[in-house]
Amino acid sequence: xxxxxxxxxxxxxxxxxxxxxxxxxxxxxxxxxxxxxxxxxxxxxxxxxxxxxxxxxxxxxxxxxxxxxxxxxxxxxxxxxxxxxxxxxxxxxxxxxxxxxxxxxxxxxxxxxxxxxxxxxxxxxxxxxxxxxxxxxxxxxxxxxxxxxxxxxxxxxxxxxxxxxxxxxxxxxxxxxxxxxxxxxxxxxxxxxxxxxxxxxxxxxxxxxxxxxxxxxxxxxxxxxxxxxxxxxxxxxxxxxxxxxxxxxxxxxxx
Ligand SMILES: Nc1nc2c(c(=O)[nH]1)N[C@H]1C(S)=C(S)[C@@H](COP(=O)(O)O)O[C@H]1N2
Ligand SMILES: [Mo]
Numbered sequence: 001x002x003x004x005x006x007x008x009x010x011x012x013x014x015x016x017x018x019x020x021x022x023x024x025x026x027x028x029x030x031x032x033x034x035x036x037x038x039x040x041x042x043x044x045x046x047x048x049x050x051x052x053x054x055x056x057x058x059x060x061x062x063x064x065x066x067x068x069x070x071x072x073x074x075x076x077x078x079x080x081x082x083x084x085x086x087x088x089x090x091x092x093x094x095x096x097x098x099x100x101x102x103x104x105x106x107x108x109x110x111x112x113x114x115x116x117x118x119x120x121x122x123x124x125x126x127x128x129x130x131x132x133x134x135x136x137x138x139x140x141x142x143x144x145x146x147x148x149x150x151x152x153x154x155x156x157x158x159x160x161x162x163x164x165x166x167x168x169x170x171x172x173x174x175x176x177x178x179x180x181x182x183x184x185x186x187x188x189x190x191x192x193x194x195x196x197x198x199x200x201x202x203x204x205x206x207x208x209x210x211x212x213x214x215x216x217x218x219x220x221x222x223x224x225x226x227x228x229x230x231x232x233x234x235x236x237x238x239x240x241x242x243x244x245x246x247x248x249x250x251x252x253x254x255x
Pocket of ligand 1 (some may be wrong): 090091092093094095096141142143151177178179180209210211223224225226227229
């Protein structure tokens with residue numbers, strides 16, 4: 001059967017919808033070509049023009065969150081690399097230029113902990129350094145089209161969540177940063193063995209531009225899900241969203 005010529009608007013909408021899908025979701029459809037009708041059936045959302053198109057894209061993105069959460073294997077490790085493959089210099093990225101990177105004072109610093117946790121005491125950097133440390137050489141993938149290999153060291157986030165008596169049956173962990181950045185992750189990713197509360201970069205104290213005093217590093221997630229300059233974190237059952245996520249980036253953000 002001959003198909004009617006595609007209306008440019010709908011082609012653009014389909015391209016936007018496909019861009020929203022994570023690599024893991026796209027792999028599910030390997031060989032099958034997605035159509036607006038197909039996506040509409042899968043997601044239960046109807047494509048349309050104008051505001052309706054935005055609603056449709058949000059629906060596709062939420063559906064994609066569920067597919068990614070379903071596909072996420074908590075026991076599967078992301079690739080690691082030899083130190084010789086570290087990208088030098090490692091790229092800087094933020095929603096502002098490098099000159100505006102926040103410089104957080106190490107002595108005053110306290111990591112605030114809140115929400116569904118038993119112990120809400122705020123942590124000094126020395127206390128965090130006293131916890132068991134590990135490191136990893138993994139690839140950071142940014143949606144802006146670059147990726148780079150780096151070496152991060154720190155505390156397994158699962159260990160930290162255990163120490164603070166976090167309710168590990170809760171759904172989300174949210175992060176507030178010293179710039180205006182914020183983001184949040186699902187609990188299975190928070191507990192993943194390679195999710196690190198990062199205190200060092202390439203064996204040195206974490207430089208300001210890479211997120212001093214700490215960032216959360218997750219090789220299973222895209223760059224924008226990895227918050228730098230964390231000042232507070234909280235455990236919750238209400239999705240806290242994120243800086244880019246609230247502007248249309250996919251929330252799950254798997255890499
Ligand atoms: N606090 C904060 N964290 C952030 C960002 C930001 O602007 N502010 N940008 C995110 C994005 S989009 C990327 S790609 C990485 C970049 O980290 P890098 O500077 O270590 O390469 O930080 C992520 N975490
Ligand atoms: Mo990014």
